Amino acid sequence: MKRNVYQIHRRSFLKGAGVSIGLPLLEIMSPAISYARTIAKKPPLRLCALYKGCGVNPHSWDISGGTESDFELSKILQPLAPVQKDVLVLGNLDNQGSSDHMDAPGTFMSASRHRDKNRYSFDQRIADQVGGETPIRSLQLTADNVWKQHPWLNVLSYDKSHQPMRGQHDPQAAFDSIFKNGARVSRETELVSVLDGVKDASSALFRKASSPDRQVLEQYFDSLRDVERSIEQARANGREASVDAKLAKLDPALKAGNLGERIRAMLDLIVLAFWTDSTRVASCMLANTNSRIHYDFMGVNAEFHYVSHHVRNKKVLPAYDSINAWHTGQLCYLIEKMKTLQDGSGTLYDNSLILWGSGIKHGDYHSLTDLPVVLAGGGGGQVDLGRHVRYPEARPFGNLLLTLMKLMKAPADRIGDSTGLLPGITGKANFRRANQDDGSWRITKSDGNTLTAKGLLRIRIEDDLEYYLLRLSDKSDLEIRIPFMNNHKLRFDRNVGKVVEVTGQFREREGRKIVVSLKSVVPQ
Structure with a gap:
């Protein structure tokens, strides 16, 4: 018998009446005979990009203290506690852009602004390299509402010709495109379950399969049933957008229902598509940057976008943090589900x-610096997980995209404003402590009602107040309480956690200087 003779090929499908479903990796896909031992084929790598718009409250996101491998998760990241050893939290990655809703999704995927011609996103660069090996080149999903007025908000992926690749917002339609052949089966005779259509083929496969393979197949078929049930549940709880005036303005044809169930169905679908090697690249818009979805399904009767503007309305902060923590919990769900599925050894x-994160940091100021980013997945043993890596100096977010492309065996010289590969992903970063006080943090000039000072910028939130503190070398703090638009125009919030030199007007209050207007801010 020849070497590399397979009992069934890795690209085998179960086929039936209008149905064709891929299979997870099985023992009987290994060479039957190979110099007296079975050689297992190395499983492929998959990439999943999950985008959550509307930013975060930095005070509830940032991790303070600890070391690279011994740290305490912040309030928003707390839902990841069960899988803390399986994630890599990254900090001080900056993106380019104008700090608005339009730039956020595209820059997250391509490190290029929406007005730039080169929008070729990193997931599609990878898909162009590995997509030819799977039935579906790449999968694009969007769980949030579709905004016709601002089309860039709806799009994560852009192809090689820089054209937008709109995501499928109906999980059932996405499921059918992967597992059903709509061209051969009319809607009237469409099968209730894809498993009904491959009953004979699956029985034959079970007879051929080994005992471990049968366990994998049973788990796979159970997962298929679970996805179908979750899709049915999401649809059952849906409603026509025409009954909701606000949603009707977005897209009259859109069926909007329980966002939580829709996201869960889409995550399950991504897992199935990966496990069956139907595709190796997927992206999902969990919430766009101008999301008007109400989160009443989790007890928050408010729009995500509305509560993200919290600087001038501190009462919404609990709801804002709760929604962001819920989204973090969905990442935990995905991780735990993927860890239960055998894939090779x-x-x-x-x-x-x-890749999970948001295209903006501060939800109200729309800052594109120090983005909230979590990297997960072993990457075939390439990623060193269970760490918090905050870069001492800001690095281009594009460097992370460039690094992920290399890990996915689709290397490139550059993407967007990238300057090179990002250290600290495949091994320990061991960065020295950032922002060490060299004794120069002080008020360096004070003339009339204007001063210049250097120090470490921090943020403080107390009840309905949000203001800044500039830590000086003598351990005192210079308060900075400036108007919203002054902050926004200078992009001042992006400097939190950094050493800066500020110049502005101040007032005396109870013997303390308080900066009330800024003229300039210069990172040191």
Whole structure:
């Protein structure tokens, strides 16, 4: 018998009446005979990009204290506690752009602004390299509402010709495109379950399969049923957008229902598509940057976008933090589900890369610096997980995209404003402590009602107040309480956690200087 003779090929499908479904990696896909031992084929790598718009409250996101491998998760990241050893939290990655809703999704995927001609996103660069090996080149999903007035808000992926690739917002339609052949089956005779259509083929496969393979197949078929049920549940709880005047203005044809169930169905679908090697690249818009979805399904009767503007309305902060923590919990759900699925000698999680984050940091100021980013998945053993890496100096976010492309075996010289590969992903970063006080943090000039000072910028939130503190070398703090638009025009909030030199007007209050208007801010 020849070497590399397979009992069934890795690209085998179960086929039936209008149905064709891929299979997870099985023992019987390994060479039957190869010099007296079975050689297992190395599982492929998969990439999943999950985008959550509307930014975060930095005070509730940032991790303070601890070391690279021994740290305490922040309030918003707390839902990741069960999988803390399986994630890599990254900090001080900056993106370019004008700090508005339009730039955020595109810069997150391409490190290029929406007005730039080169929008070729990193996921599609990878798909162009590996997509030819799977039935579906890449999968684009969007769980949030579709905004026709601002089309850039709806799009994460852009192809090689820089054209937008709109995501499928109906999980059932996405499921059908992967597992059903709509061209051969009319809507009237469409099968209730894809498993009904491959009953004979699956029975034949079970007879051929080994005992471990049968366990994998049973788990796979159970997962298929679970996805179908979750899609049915999401649709059952849906409603026609025409009954909701606000949603009707967005897209009259859109069926909007329980966002939580829709996201869960889409995450399950991504897992199935990866496990069956139907595709190796997927992206999902969990919430766009101008999201008007109400989160009443989790007890928050408010729009995500509305509560993200919290500087002038501190009463919305609990709701804002709760929504962001809920989204973090969905990442935890995805990680735990992928870890249960056998994939070669490891799990599906071991052979995947997951990029989760938002295109803006501060929800109200729309800052594109120090983006909230979590990297997960073993990447085939390439990623060193269970760490918090905050870069001493700001690095281009594009460097992370460039690094992920290399890990996915689709290397490139550059993407967007990238300057090179990002250290600290495949091994320990071991950065020295950033922002060390060299004794020069002080008020360097004070003339009339104008001063110049250097120090470490921090943020403080107390009840309905949000203001800044400039830590000086003598351990005192210079208060900075400036108007919203003064802050916004200078992009002042992006400097939190950095050493800066500020110049502005101040007032005396109870013997303390308080900066009330800024003229300039210069990072040191």
